[in-house]
Amino acid sequence: MDNVYDVIVIGGGGAxxxxxxxxxxxxxxxxxxxxxxxxxxxxxxxxxxxxxxxIDQDSRQHFIEDIMKSGEGLSNRQLVETLVDDSRKAMAFLEKFGHTFIRNKDGQLSGDVISRAGGHTHPRTLRSSGSGIGMGQALRSATEKYNIHRIEDTAALSILKEKDRVYGVRVLDLATSLEYELAASAVVLATGGGGWLFYPQTTNNRGSCGDGYVLAYHAGAKLMDMEQIQAIPFGITHPSAYRGLICGEPFVTGPAGRVLDGQGNVVLEEGMNRLGRAEVVRAMASPIQEGRTTRDGGLLLDMEPNLYHPKGSQHRDQIMATGITATVLTAYGKKAYNWEEPWSVLPTVHFFMGGVHVDNNTTSHIPNLFAAGEVMGGVNGGNRLGSVALTEILVFGLRAGQAAASYAKRNQVRQKTNLEKRQSPLIDSDGKNRPVLLCQRLQKLMWQHAGLMRSREGLFKALKAVKELKKEAQDLRISNEKVYNSALRDAIELHFMLEAAELVLNAALLREESRGAHIRSDFPEKGGANWEKNTLLWKDSNGKLAHLLREVPK
Ligand SMILES: Cc1cc2nc3c(=O)[nH]c(=O)nc-3n(C[C@H](O)[C@H](O)[C@H](O)COP(=O)(O)OP(=O)(O)OC[C@H]3O[C@@H](n4cnc5c(N)ncnc54)[C@H](O)[C@@H]3O)c2cc1C
Incomplete structure (x- = not known):
C-alpha cells in the first residue's frame, strides 16, 4: 500500500x-x-x-573530556563517547553523497585546514566545501541515490500510537491543505530545535518551532533539560532585517578582541577566544539587563586590537576563510568588516541542548520511536561546544536510521491507518485572531522572560501569558484559500510553539540555580554537585505534565 512504510523520518535536515x-x-x-x-x-x-x-595530535580522551567539561555536569558520557567514536565513520558516510570536508594539499584532514573552535583543547574542526549549502546539496542527493520517498511541504501534526507502540504519523500537506495518515513500523524524529520561539533574536530558520518536542511529549516520550537553550554571544543588532543573525563566536575574537558596554567600559578582556559560549553570554547578560548598552540594546565587540597583535593578522585570515563574519560587511560596512570599527552585538538564540531523552541507539521511551539531531537531548548538557552539532546530527542520524530499520525488520506495523484525505478543519475559520500576530506576541514574551536571564517571577508571568495566548489560539482567522495558505502553516506552528514554550518555561522553573545556558537572576550561582541533575518532563497517565530532577548517569 502507498501509505505504509518500514521507517518514516520526520524532518529533512542533516539528522x-x-x-x-x-x-x-x-x-x-x-x-x-x-x-x-x-x-x-x-x-x-x-x-x-x-x-x-x-585528527593529528588529538586524542579520543581529550575530545570526550572537552565536551563533558563544556556540558557543565549535565552531559551523558555514553552518548558523548559514541559521538566521538563514530564521528569519522559518519563523516565518511556523508562524503559518499558528494560532500567534501576541506583537505590539505596532500589530500589529508590534517594541519592548517583544521580549526580549533572555542572551548576545544585541540584543533579538530573540519570545514566544509560550500559550507552548509554544500552539505544540504549532498544530503538531498542521498535521498535520490537510495530512492527514498520524499514527502515535502508536509508537516507532521501528531504521531499515531496504540498501547506502547507508535504506528504512523498524521500529516498536513501544506500545498493542498489536506490532512492524511501514513503508517510505519518505526518513526524517527529529526525535527531540529526551537530557536524560532525567540525570533527575531535567533540564528535559526523558520522551521525550528520546537514541533518535535511536542510530538514526542504527546506520544509519551520523555524530554530532558529543556531549559538549556544556547545563545551565541555575537548576533547582529541592526538593521532590523539582520537582527539575530550570527556574526561571530568566542574563538572569532582572536587573541586581542574585547567586549565593551555602551559607555566603553570593558566587559570582557582579551583572551575570551578560549572561553565557551555560555561563559561569554553570562558575562554579557548583566550589563545588558542593567541597560548599559548601545542605542540598539547591544554591547560592542572591539576586534581592532587584533590588528596590532603579532598573531592577529594570521588569525584574521583564518576567520575570513570560515565566512562566519560575512554578515558584518553588509550590516555594518567595510570599516567594521576590516575590524577598524567595533560591532554592535547581542546574544542570539542558537541551539537547544535539551530534547528527547534517548539511549545510545537513539531509542526514546517508546521502543519504535527514535530521535536524532538537535531534537534529541543528552550530548551537550548545559553548553554545546562549537562545531559539535553537525557531528551530532551525522553520528546519531546514522544510528537512528540503522536502529529504526532493524526494529522494522523484526516488527511489521499491523494497525490500519485512515486512507481518507480530508481538508484541514482550520481552513475557513472566521475567528478574531491572526495566527502570525499571536506568534509574534509569544516570541516577544519568550525573549523577555526565558531569553538571556530568567527569574521565578518572570517565568510564572510567561506561563500565565502563554495560557492566555492558548485561549486566543482557539479563535483564529484563516481564509478559505486551500493552496499554500500561509496562515494555516502559521496556525499549525503556533500550536506547536505554545506547547514547546510551556515545556521550556516549566523546565526553567525546576532548575533553581544558574548553570550552562540557564541564567537565573534569583539564583545567580551554580548550585554545586547537588544540582548535577537532568530535568525530565513527560505526560503522565492523566494527561498532566510530570517532572523529575534525575542524577546524570555516570
Ligand atoms: C546559522 C547557523 C550556523 C550554524 N553553524 C554550525 C556549524 O558550523 N557547526 C555546527 O556544528 N553546528 C552549526 N549550527 C547548528 C546546526 O546547524 C544544527 O544544530 C543542525 O543543523 C540541526 O540539524 P537537524 O537535522 O537536527 O535539524 P534541521 O537541519 O534544522 O532540520 C530539521 C527539519 O525538520 C523540519 N521540521 C520541523 N518540524 C517539522 C514537522 N512538524 N513536520 C515536518 N518537518 C518538520 C524543519 O522544517 C527542518 O527542515 C548552526 C546553526 C545555525 C542556525
Missing part, C-alpha cells in the same frame, strides 16, 4: 537525511517528510564546521 539513508541502505522501505524541501533546515544555514576524532 533526518542521514537516518533515512541509513534505514534505506539497511533495506527498509523509507519515507522522509518535511515542512520544507529535504536538505534544508538549520543544516543548510550552518557554517558547515564539524568536529571530528583522530
Amino acid at each position: 533526518g537525511v542521514m537516518a533515512a539513508a541509513a534505514a534505506a541502505e539497511a533495506g527498509a522501505r523509507t519515507a522522509i517528510l518535511c515542512k520544507e524541501p529535504v536538505g534544508y533546515g538549520n543544516t543548510r544555514m550552518s557554517v558547515g564546521m564539524a568536529a571530528c576524532a583522530d
Whole structure:
C-alpha cells in the first residue's frame, strides 16, 4: 500500500537525511517528510564546521573530556563517547553523497585546514566545501541515490500510537491543505530545535518551532533539560532585517578582541577566544539587563586590537576563510568588516541542548520511536561546544536510521491507518485572531522572560501569558484559500510553539540555580554537585505534565 512504510523520518535536515539513508541502505522501505524541501533546515544555514576524532595530535580522551567539561555536569558520557567514536565513520558516510570536508594539499584532514573552535583543547574542526549549502546539496542527493520517498511541504501534526507502540504519523500537506495518515513500523524524529520561539533574536530558520518536542511529549516520550537553550554571544543588532543573525563566536575574537558596554567600559578582556559560549553570554547578560548598552540594546565587540597583535593578522585570515563574519560587511560596512570599527552585538538564540531523552541507539521511551539531531537531548548538557552539532546530527542520524530499520525488520506495523484525505478543519475559520500576530506576541514574551536571564517571577508571568495566548489560539482567522495558505502553516506552528514554550518555561522553573545556558537572576550561582541533575518532563497517565530532577548517569 502507498501509505505504509518500514521507517518514516520526520524532518529533512542533516539528522533526518542521514537516518533515512541509513534505514534505506539497511533495506527498509523509507519515507522522509518535511515542512520544507529535504536538505534544508538549520543544516543548510550552518557554517558547515564539524568536529571530528583522530585528527593529528588529538586524542579520543581529550575530545570526550572537552565536551563533558563544556556540558557543565549535565552531559551523558555514553552518548558523548559514541559521538566521538563514530564521528569519522559518519563523516565518511556523508562524503559518499558528494560532500567534501576541506583537505590539505596532500589530500589529508590534517594541519592548517583544521580549526580549533572555542572551548576545544585541540584543533579538530573540519570545514566544509560550500559550507552548509554544500552539505544540504549532498544530503538531498542521498535521498535520490537510495530512492527514498520524499514527502515535502508536509508537516507532521501528531504521531499515531496504540498501547506502547507508535504506528504512523498524521500529516498536513501544506500545498493542498489536506490532512492524511501514513503508517510505519518505526518513526524517527529529526525535527531540529526551537530557536524560532525567540525570533527575531535567533540564528535559526523558520522551521525550528520546537514541533518535535511536542510530538514526542504527546506520544509519551520523555524530554530532558529543556531549559538549556544556547545563545551565541555575537548576533547582529541592526538593521532590523539582520537582527539575530550570527556574526561571530568566542574563538572569532582572536587573541586581542574585547567586549565593551555602551559607555566603553570593558566587559570582557582579551583572551575570551578560549572561553565557551555560555561563559561569554553570562558575562554579557548583566550589563545588558542593567541597560548599559548601545542605542540598539547591544554591547560592542572591539576586534581592532587584533590588528596590532603579532598573531592577529594570521588569525584574521583564518576567520575570513570560515565566512562566519560575512554578515558584518553588509550590516555594518567595510570599516567594521576590516575590524577598524567595533560591532554592535547581542546574544542570539542558537541551539537547544535539551530534547528527547534517548539511549545510545537513539531509542526514546517508546521502543519504535527514535530521535536524532538537535531534537534529541543528552550530548551537550548545559553548553554545546562549537562545531559539535553537525557531528551530532551525522553520528546519531546514522544510528537512528540503522536502529529504526532493524526494529522494522523484526516488527511489521499491523494497525490500519485512515486512507481518507480530508481538508484541514482550520481552513475557513472566521475567528478574531491572526495566527502570525499571536506568534509574534509569544516570541516577544519568550525573549523577555526565558531569553538571556530568567527569574521565578518572570517565568510564572510567561506561563500565565502563554495560557492566555492558548485561549486566543482557539479563535483564529484563516481564509478559505486551500493552496499554500500561509496562515494555516502559521496556525499549525503556533500550536506547536505554545506547547514547546510551556515545556521550556516549566523546565526553567525546576532548575533553581544558574548553570550552562540557564541564567537565573534569583539564583545567580551554580548550585554545586547537588544540582548535577537532568530535568525530565513527560505526560503522565492523566494527561498532566510530570517532572523529575534525575542524577546524570555516570
Ligand atoms: C546559522 C547557523 C550556523 C550554524 N553553524 C554550525 C556549524 O558550523 N557547526 C555546527 O556544528 N553546528 C552549526 N549550527 C547548528 C546546526 O546547524 C544544527 O544544530 C543542525 O543543523 C540541526 O540539524 P537537524 O537535522 O537536527 O535539524 P534541521 O537541519 O534544522 O532540520 C530539521 C527539519 O525538520 C523540519 N521540521 C520541523 N518540524 C517539522 C514537522 N512538524 N513536520 C515536518 N518537518 C518538520 C524543519 O522544517 C527542518 O527542515 C548552526 C546553526 C545555525 C542556525
